[in-house]
Amino acid sequence: MLAFLAVLATIAAWWLSQQGLAAKPWLEEGVPVGPRAPRRISTEPAKLGLGLFLAVAGALFVLLISGYFMRKGLPDWRPLPMPPLLFVTTGVLAASSLLLRLARRSAERGAREETQLALTAGAATAIVFVAGQMAAWRQMLEGGFGIAGNPSNTFFYLLTGVHALHVLGGLAALAWTFAKMRESDDLASTRSPIGLCALYWDFLLVVWLVLLAILTGFADGLGEICGRLLS
Template identity: 50%
Template sequence: MRTTLLFLACLGVIAAWWLLRQGLFSKPWLETTPSGELPPETLSPIPTAKIGLGVFIAVAGTLFALFISAYSMRMQLADWWSPPAPPILWFNTGVLILSSSALEWAKWSTRNEESTGLRAGLAVASIGTLVFLIGQVIAWRQLESAGYFLSTNPGNSFFYLITGAHAVHVLGGLVALGITADKVRRVSDPGEVGLSVELCAIYWHFLLLVWLVLLALLTGWASDFVAICRGLLT
């Protein structure tokens, strides 16, 4: 439960920082204008698509927080046996970090109107994401070949459920990334796809954050961290 609250708190802090950065908390009705001039628009400076993505991330983050809470409570029972984390998960983590960094590079390229960097960043992110998904399938196959089947133990079921839910979100993001890459192919000005690339980058950073939390949970690092914190506080 404490791990879930910590995860939700982190999401809340990040969301508040992002909203402040985007100016959603500004009060345009308090702004004054010289006489004779039209008042500024009171519409939110944040594009609708970005607000929609923020809502989706909040919902998805809550879903994973519930998974983490259920995992933490279920593992306290006597019949729980956690499956070993396949070593390929560390490789998959590195690939996801690379994909997230590549999209940040692509976002920077749109701001500087560099078509070459934009296309290269999207290509690296797309390939890296595909490699990550293939790596997750390999991890599942390795567990099955070692006898850790879905219905053998609750720990196995949660492992497949949590990693599978994350993979579904990655797959959905890959579709959006493909649509963005198609837009880039059809336009000549990188600035025209700046918003689409930025949305992809934000979503990939979210996927990376969630995966790091899940990896810490599945490998036992989260429990060790909580135990260390308890020891420091007592």
């Protein structure tokens, strides 16, 4: 968590350094202009808002992962076999993310039909992903890995569940974008929300890949190194 915060702090520090924090406002009058004036962030507010939200959601996942590693160190932890279905769903989510990128590109080119098609396909694959996750849960439950059976089981359901909720939230935003697109003839007005959805999907994919690496034990070495550093 502290490493995650350090990254955020570095970004904030870099930005603040551009803002003239060493200025002496008591000596300066007028409206600052010219190259030395502090620059604003040039992105649109919605994108900045989403960026901040991703930082908050990122903090949430990082905290869950920290909890995972702390709990894992306790003696009653029994590793969990991962259903192979998860690798299929990973592929589906990657496809979904790619399709949304495609939609963003088509929207930028102004190709309405293509954009609509890519968005629909992207949404459909995301729904398939969530359904796949649920199927994986079912397999686990049928395999006798109940939610309260062992902390490793609980973490599996919690991490995948919180991630799936984020996908559902994204789908709601996508549905809103889609409705807006059908309402207006002008593709330009929905270009920005489509771009935001694509960015969010990239985030979902990255988070999922990290979670998968942790759940399958691929990131155990890393967890151990972090643990050693702290103790």
